[in-house]
Amino acid sequence: MALPPNVSEEEFASALSEFAQAVGDEWVFSSDEDVALYRDSYSIYWGEPEERVASAAVAPANVEEVQQIVRVANRYNIPIYPISTGRNLTYGGAAPTLSGSVVVDLKRMNRVLEVDEDRHFALVEPGVSYYDLYNYIQERGLQVMLDVPDPGWGSPIGNSLDHGAGYTMAPFRDHFGSRCGIEFVTAEGEIVRTGTGAMPGTDTWQDYRYGVGPMIDGLLAQSNFGIVTKMGFWLAPMPETFLTGTVTVPRYRDFDALVKEVSYLEDSFLTGMPSFGSPAAGGGFGQASPQMAELMQDGWPSVERLEEFVSAQGRPAWSVELRFYGPEEVVRASWDAAKRRFRDRVAGAAFEDGDFWRLPLSAEELATNPRKPLLGVPALEIFATMARNPRTNDAPLEGHADLFAILPRKAEAVHEAARAMSDAYGELGVPPAHHPFSTPLNFYSRAFIVPAIVPTWRDPARNAQSRALYSRLVDRCAEHDWIVYRTNPAFQDQVVSKLSYNDNALLRFEEKLKDGIDPNGIISPGRYGIWPASMRSGRA
Amino acid sequence: MKVTIVVAGLAILTTAALGQNAPSADTGKVVFDKWCTPCHGAVAPAGGLGDGALPGTSALRVKYNGELPAVLEERTDLAPEFIETVVRGGLFGMPITRKTEVSDSELEDIIAYLTRSNN
Amino acid sequence: MSVSEVRDDLGQLWYGELRGQLRRTRTPLAGVTDRATLFCLEELARDVDMRVRFRVDRVVEQGGRTRHEVSGQPSLAPTLRGLGTDESFGNAMASVVRLVDNSLPGDVGTLRRTGPFHNANERTLVAWIIA
Numbered sequence: 001m002a003l004p005p006n007v008s009e010e011e012f013a014s015a016l017s018e019f020a021q022a023v024g025d026e027w028v029f030s031s032d033e034d035v036a037l038y039r040d041s042y043s044i045y046w047g048e049p050e051e052r053v054a055s056a057a058v059a060p061a062n063v064e065e066v067q068q069i070v071r072v073a074n075r076y077n078i079p080i081y082p083i084s085t086g087r088n089l090t091y092g093g094a095a096p097t098l099s100g101s102v103v104v105d106l107k108r109m110n111r112v113l114e115v116d117e118d119r120h121f122a123l124v125e126p127g128v129s130y131y132d133l134y135n136y137i138q139e140r141g142l143q144v145m146l147d148v149p150d151p152g153w154g155s156p157i158g159n160s161l162d163h164g165a166g167y168t169m170a171p172f173r174d175h176f177g178s179r180c181g182i183e184f185v186t187a188e189g190e191i192v193r194t195g196t197g198a199m200p201g202t203d204t205w206q207d208y209r210y211g212v213g214p215m216i217d218g219l220l221a222q223s224n225f226g227i228v229t230k231m232g233f234w235l236a237p238m239p240e241t242f243l244t245g246t247v248t249v250p251r252y253r254d255f256d257a258l259v260k261e262v263s264y265l266e267d268s269f270l271t272g273m274p275s276f277g278s279p280a281a282g283g284g285f286g287q288a289s290p291q292m293a294e295l296m297q298d299g300w301p302s303v304e305r306l307e308e309f310v311s312a313q314g315r316p317a318w319s320v321e322l323r324f325y326g327p328e329e330v331v332r333a334s335w336d337a338a339k340r341r342f343r344d345r346v347a348g349a350a351f352e353d354g355d356f357w358r359l360p361l362s363a364e365e366l367a368t369n370p371r372k373p374l375l376g377v378p379a380l381e382i383f384a385t386m387a388r389n390p391r392t393n394d395a396p397l398e399g400h401a402d403l404f405a406i407l408p409r410k411a412e413a414v415h416e417a418a419r420a421m422s423d424a425y426g427e428l429g430v431p432p433a434h435h436p437f438s439t440p441l442n443f444y445s446r447a448f449i450v451p452a453i454v455p456t457w458r459d460p461a462r463n464a465q466s467r468a469l470y471s472r473l474v475d476r477c478a479e480h481d482w483i484v485y486r487t488n489p490a491f492q493d494q495v496v497s498k499l500s501y502n503d504n505a506l507l508r509f510e511e512k513l514k515d516g517i518d519p520n521g522i523i524s525p526g527r528y529g530i531w532p533a534s535m536r537s538g539r540a
Numbered sequence: 541m542k543v544t545i546v547v548a549g550l551a552i553l554t555t556a557a558l559g560q561n562a563p564s565a566d567t568g569k570v571v572f573d574k575w576c577t578p579c580h581g582a583v584a585p586a587g588g589l590g591d592g593a594l595p596g597t598s599a600l601r602v603k604y605n606g607e608l609p610a611v612l613e614e615r616t617d618l619a620p621e622f623i624e625t626v627v628r629g630g631l632f633g634m635p636i637t638r639k640t641e642v643s644d645s646e647l648e649d650i651i652a653y654l655t656r657s658n659n
Numbered sequence: 660m661s662v663s664e665v666r667d668d669l670g671q672l673w674y675g676e677l678r679g680q681l682r683r684t685r686t687p688l689a690g691v692t693d694r695a696t697l698f699c700l701e702e703l704a705r706d707v708d709m710r711v712r713f714r715v716d717r718v719v720e721q722g723g724r725t726r727h728e729v730s731g732q733p734s735l736a737p738t739l740r741g742l743g744t745d746e747s748f749g750n751a752m753a754s755v756v757r758l759v760d761n762s763l764p765g766d767v768g769t770l771r772r773t774g775p776f777h778n779a780n781e782r783t784l785v786a787w788i789i790a
Contacts, residue, residue, distance in 0.1 A: 042635070059640045086641075107641060369585055370586065371585075381585065382589065389589075619695040621696070
């Protein structure tokens, strides 16, 4: 059995018995078999000494039990690691940042406390999944739309606290950006409410998020300053309809104009999340086709060469699917306006109508609808991309560690990132996943993401290669001044070390806060590079 | 020629939930629908990512290549121990499922449901 | 020849020991296990493209009589029929494995007969080869 650092077996046994007094015997997990369920299924260190593993887990049912757990942990100096639904796959899953931590599994705190269909908000506990919240809304026929990430079993609270994102309109698909009001338990066991929740009896906790004075919500995301036990989210009113249309532009050079116009439409709130592609390249995201490999065999091609390639393919260089939400008159007018603007700005721009659905779709219609996340409907269908399917055949992934670089919304930045990542893969002898037609993701309306999906395995030899690649990509991004917006515990120190402005002043400030707020350093030590004073000596 | 010999006279993987109600296939169906159907169900989105099947069903379709049903609910040969091994240990992209998500007794119910047609 | 023992965690045996080795070498596996353990190994072995090639089931019939059911490549049957579970088993299986012809198509019968699990047969032993 793993033990927390610097805690004796006797002390640990005594702490476990106090945890059991707080939550009941059946909710303290300490056998090897039970603790193994808190391993990160996608760990990039699976089965190696460096794999981050828990010493035990404890599952409270309510905020009072969370307070008791924190007090016990403080008495025994035991690091604790809160998880919500534990499904933060690729970013650590249910496993702690520091081995030997006791996982505080909040899955049992699964109440939807409120959904208001007139003011369009929800208030939930951490164990609530997107499925749970969706089902609550469906059962009551409430006319609001969620924004969900690809896998629907995650927690709205956990996802937003790790800066997760979804697919609908800009204000909602930024999940931390759509929060309003947080309740958390401090390392000393006090309950704090942010925003107007600081005033007892307020009726605006989920309406106005600033409260008065500093807004400390951000301290609770990608960090370790408290255990969030309630959180509010703004929801979209259920749109009357959903319409999509695809714009194509013919030449390689047209990507610049395409990007600028899409940014205009997004920032004017005229479209939901745009989805870029490259018909000439047969996609835009994912492994390069054989033709693409041939195109790149002599290095990164010149723009002239790329224009020739596009002409030879006989397909447009780029596409973007626009998604419109709202009353039918409005979405049709928005699509018409978009077409007019593209026509005026890009010679050869062409248009194709896509889906048009009246919302909400019935359960029967949704069962066979492949675009659930675009409609705020939770699903797990994204796993088909990594599972065995007729295309991957016998080469399914066992896991993946994602690296998403944040870029300015500029065509040249996208090409530069694709090239930098392609080079990094090539240097390590890994077939490149990026190419001159790689397209960005637009989860955050004001920034582009160029992703790298690094496979992970339950096989140390192959994981060693994956770690080398991931680490090189982190370095390469930093050389180009791109941040990695989210990462799993194995790389958090490395990613945070790149935030070196003024001698890493931001991290040093966070450490001062950590020392004041959590003097024993019990909550999630090391999460996103924030270590308590007692464990900081090893930091570069 | 190298051979690996596996000896397992003592393999007892299942820990029956002693002292609890007998496993129920009906409850198992409810738990299965919540936790398993989104990947292992029979009804899939047209033109979706799994080429006409949900992720788990799509994967098993390739794995069995027609020798066995890809939809778990159509199987009549599943061993309880295998269901438990996969649910608690994960397999490929399918992650570990914790007891705060699917309890031991709910897992027994799932097993009762998936083995209901074993003959 | 190497010997592995399943204690209480087949996943650990598979991921920790067998799978990496099988992926690299496709070393045939032979065993005497209960049927459930074979079912698990058979399912997992498919992931490295290995199949049950041969099996001898010891089936308990009503009245407590036992009989042996053999399925798989016919040429192996005579050699395997009288197998014991003592130390001679490993050597016997090792010699039999040489006779397995991977080029023959998999016998669906060897795969499908893992279940079902009547109470009387839940823990009876089966000798098998996965290759």
